[in-house]
Amino acid sequence: MLDSSQLDSVSGVSALAHAELLSGSQASVSIKRRQSILFVTSEIADYIKAGGLGEVSAALPRALRHHYDVRILIPGYRQVLSQIGDVEEIARLPASFGIPACGLGRGTTQDGLTVYVLLCPELYDREGSPYVDSFGADWSDNDIRFARLGLAAADIACGNGDPLWRADLLHLNDWPSGLASAYLAWRGQRIPTILTIHNLAYQGNFDRGRLSHLGIPDAAFQINGVEFHGKLSFLKAGIYYSSHITTVSSTYAQEITQPEFGCGLDGLLRTRAEEGCLDGIINGIDASWDPSTDPYLVSRFSAENFRGKRANANNVRRNFGLELSSGPLFAVVSRLVHQKGVDLAISAAETIVSQGGQIAVIGQGEPRFEAELRALSSRHPGSVGVKIGYDEGDARRMYAGSDFLLMPSRFEPCGLSQMYAQRFGSLPIAHKTGGLADTIEDGVTGFLFGEPSLNRFKDAIRRGLETFRSRSRLTTMRRAAMNRPHGWDRSASRYQEVYERACQAALA
Numbered sequence: 001m002l003d004s005s006q007l008d009s010v011s012g013v014s015a016l017a018h019a020e021l022l023s024g025s026q027a028s029v030s031i032k033r034r035q036s037i038l039f040v041t042s043e044i045a046d047y048i049k050a051g052g053l054g055e056v057s058a059a060l061p062r063a064l065r066h067h068y069d070v071r072i073l074i075p076g077y078r079q080v081l082s083q084i085g086d087v088e089e090i091a092r093l094p095a096s097f098g099i100p101a102c103g104l105g106r107g108t109t110q111d112g113l114t115v116y117v118l119l120c121p122e123l124y125d126r127e128g129s130p131y132v133d134s135f136g137a138d139w140s141d142n143d144i145r146f147a148r149l150g151l152a153a154a155d156i157a158c159g160n161g162d163p164l165w166r167a168d169l170l171h172l173n174d175w176p177s178g179l180a181s182a183y184l185a186w187r188g189q190r191i192p193t194i195l196t197i198h199n200l201a202y203q204g205n206f207d208r209g210r211l212s213h214l215g216i217p218d219a220a221f222q223i224n225g226v227e228f229h230g231k232l233s234f235l236k237a238g239i240y241y242s243s244h245i246t247t248v249s250s251t252y253a254q255e256i257t258q259p260e261f262g263c264g265l266d267g268l269l270r271t272r273a274e275e276g277c278l279d280g281i282i283n284g285i286d287a288s289w290d291p292s293t294d295p296y297l298v299s300r301f302s303a304e305n306f307r308g309k310r311a312n313a314n315n316v317r318r319n320f321g322l323e324l325s326s327g328p329l330f331a332v333v334s335r336l337v338h339q340k341g342v343d344l345a346i347s348a349a350e351t352i353v354s355q356g357g358q359i360a361v362i363g364q365g366e367p368r369f370e371a372e373l374r375a376l377s378s379r380h381p382g383s384v385g386v387k388i389g390y391d392e393g394d395a396r397r398m399y400a401g402s403d404f405l406l407m408p409s410r411f412e413p414c415g416l417s418q419m420y421a422q423r424f425g426s427l428p429i430a431h432k433t434g435g436l437a438d439t440i441e442d443g444v445t446g447f448l449f450g451e452p453s454l455n456r457f458k459d460a461i462r463r464g465l466e467t468f469r470s471r472s473r474l475t476t477m478r479r480a481a482m483n484r485p486h487g488w489d490r491s492a493s494r495y496q497e498v499y500e501r502a503c504q505a506a507l508a
């Protein structure tokens with residue numbers, strides 16, 4: 001019998017094959033092709049997470065690993081190296097133009113997923129998030145930091161990284177890995193590349209003077225290339241050069257081909273859509289989001305019996321300085337940025353409090369929103385509680401304890417919080433856009449409003465409050481929300497279809 005490490009080396013030697021043990025009493029082993037996927041990301045929740053991308057990067061490769069030899073590539077940030085355990089340096093990747101040389105390390109997650117780590121302390125060994133310093137300013141060398149990531153991905157794909165492995169397909173995520181498909185194209189390599197857009201608003205745009213440092217040919221600085229309004233755009237490069245684009249919901253896939261949501265890239269995205277190369281695939285949520293088993297909850301519950309919800313609500317009230325109450329509890333769990341409509345939530349607070357409701361907010365982000373939220377809480381002591389910061393346990397107890405989740409996002413590519421809330425029996429009140437429109441059924445599992453204005457948002461909140469006053473309606477909606485399937489299985493099969501199509505197109 002082969003163990004899993006032997007299986008890895010079998011796939012490594014040929015890059016095409018893996019051993020599949022036949023079931024039953026047969027002792028023989030059949031060798032069958034299993035494709036190799038390199039999943040390139042700038043964050044993964046196992047070690048470092050700035051937002052939803054980190055969660056998807058942790059969940060999607062795991063949902064796909066039964067079908068593919070999926071491996072992760074990530075920069076060796078301090079937080080990654082301090083947590084991943086043993087990392088063996090398996091190769092040196094050479095310097096190129098202004099991009100420094102680096103080591104390629106290989107480690108594994110606790111559950112055995114292979115992770116390639118870029119060992120380059122001068123770029124990644126810093127205090128702060130993947131993208132910004134501790135004052136919230138972008139790292140001034142972000143172009144080099146993420147060009148290093150894209151170039152390494154291209155090298156590994158071509159077999160110039162791990163001597164025992166190469167990728168049949170690259171799965172890139174957002175602007176930080178966008179240049180990988182461009183580097184492959186400039187080398188004349190036809191390895192299929194999928195770019196998933198998690199948020200079109202973050203584009204990685206840099207001065208054109210940086211082209212030569214990043215090894216970008218001058219000829220590529222044009223509309224059919226990396227140029228975007230006089231700047232060099234990593235995201236545009238990814239959209240232009242990748243074989244296929246996906247984004248994280250069907251509605252957002254349509255929205256981004258329109259000027260209102262296209263962030264200036266709608267024209268190119270329309271072209272890619274017309275070529276049949278743009279798909280929307282909704283995110284899932286992983287199995288840890290289960291109120292009957294979640295260790296963070298003070299009391300567990302299920303769709304059949306949600307008595308335990310109240311203990312979580314009371315815990316949230318205590319932790320957020322709210323008075324004990326039997327009124328409705330609203331939660332906000334969010335990055336505090338314009339996209340999320342934080343200003344609308346602040347403006348709607350009076351309506352909620354005047355009707356006997358309470359609000360608990362956890363988030364961090366733009367200093368002006370943090371200050372406004374603190375001021376709101378001081379104006380409504382006992383009714384509005386705010387924590388500025390990031391805490392997964394608090395977030396989980398808030399989904400579990402609240403009756404409603406406020407999510408008035410101006411745009412939302414997919415959104416995860418509304419799915420977590422539904423699973424935990426908290427009804428989302430959300431703008432009908434992107435993934436919110438695709439995952440919430442209005443009046444059944446939550447409340448949707450059509451335009452991101454305060455009045456429409458307040459109307460939806462009033463509908464929520466009316467429902468709260470009818471126990472039977474509330475119970476019916478909670479149950480419907482909790483039973484809605486949001487797992488990864490269906491989405492993983494859609495990614496498989498896209499991978500197949502991209503591989504076939506590359507062979508044509």
Ligand SMILES: Nc1ncnc2c1ncn2[C@@H]1O[C@H](COP(=O)(O)OP(=O)(O)O[C@H]2O[C@H](CO)[C@@H](O)[C@H](O)[C@H]2O)[C@@H](O)[C@H]1O
Nearest residue numbers: 051052053198334335362363389390391395413414415416
């Ligand atoms: N202060 C805090 N404390 C604890 N937890 C907190 C928190 N603030 C946020 N979170 C958690 O962070 C996650 C945020 O995920 P989202 O998908 O809602 O947003 P994000 O905009 O980062 O992601 C982008 O990428 C994802 C993934 O594709 C898309 O779903 C999304 O629409 C797109 O904007 C949620 O799991 C939430 O619970």
